[in-house]
Amino acid sequence: DAGVIQSPRHEVTEMGQEVTLRCKPISGHDYLFWYRQTMMRGLELLIYFNNNVPIDDSGMPEDRFSAKMPNASFSTLKIQPSEPRDSAVYFCASSLGHRGANIQYFGAGTRLSVL
Amino acid sequence: VTQIPAALSVPEGENLVLNCSFTDSAIYNLQWFRQDPGKGLTSLLLIQSSQREQTSGRLNASLDKSSGRSTLYIAASQPGDSATYLCAVGENYGQNFVFGPGTRLSVLP
Numbered sequence: 001d002a003g004v005i006q007s008p009r010h011e012v013t014e015m016g017q018e019v020t021l022r023c024k025p026i027s028g029h030d031y032l033f034w035y036r037q038t039m040m041r042g043l044e045l046l047i048y049f050n051n052n053v054p055i056d057d058s059g060m061p062e063d064r065f066s067a068k069m070p071n072a073s074f075s076t077l078k079i080q081p082s083e084p085r086d087s088a089v090y091f092c093a094s095s096l097g098h099r100g101a102n103i104q105y106f107g108a109g110t111r112l113s114v115l
Numbered sequence: 116v117t118q119i120p121a122a123l124s125v126p127e128g129e130n131l132v133l134n135c136s137f138t139d140s141a142i143y144n145l146q147w148f149r150q151d152p153g154k155g156l157t158s159l160l161l162i163q164s165s166q167r168e169q170t171s172g173r174l175n176a177s178l179d180k181s182s183g184r185s186t187l188y189i190a191a192s193q194p195g196d197s198a199t200y201l202c203a204v205g206e207n208y209g210q211n212f213v214f215g216p217g218t219r220l221s222v223l224p
Contacts, residue, residue: 004155033212042214042215042216042217043156043201043203043214044214045211045212045213048211056211091155091156093156102143102144102146102161102205103146103158103161104146104156104158104212105158106148106155106156106157107155108154108155109154109155
């Protein structure tokens with residue numbers, strides 16, 4: 001398996017523009033997580049899905065952020081409108097079940113810069 | 116979740132210990148990750164709440180729920196071990212991880 005795949009790897013946009021980040025989890029994994037990493041706040045969980053259903057979105061900072069998982073192999077994180085304080089590295093991770101090993105496998109991340 | 120030290124620089128060959136502290140003793144599990152600059156996180160070791168330690172090669176992680184502490188022991192450190200090491204405490208049946216800020220390790224040749 002190619003692992004968790006995120007696209008794009010880098011995104012530079014202007015304030016007010018819509019940004020869409022994409023994630024393909026490892027095939028067969030039933031949990032998907034979106035994280036944000038900044039120097040100030042470290043790594044924060046934004047939202048996670050189980051079997052394509054959002055379970056906990058309490059980490060989503062505000063209504064400008066939305067996430068969807070239309071099927072088991074694809075998820076998006078959208079920011080609309082984007083602001084400079086959204087600049088961060090966004091990671092997607094997936095894992096298999098919650099019984100037994102809960103090892104989360106991370107993608108390489110998307111580095112977002114909002115000017 | 117806190118991690119001490121924030122940064123550590125050691126000569127090659129030394130054994131070292133990284134520390135992770137947490138406040139909730141009712142954790143589900145704890146995971147240690149490695150992050151290389153500009154890269155994602157790689158899972159190193161996962162300890163379930165019922166376990167006291169896990170080992171993988173030169174790495175050994177321990178868990179003491181009662182004191183709210185975990186340690187990652189790296190034996191015979193190598194320059195390739197240079198990275199940031201993060202611990203993550205699993206809550207909510209292990210599906211919600213709270214990450215520590217990380218320890219930046221530099222192993223000098």
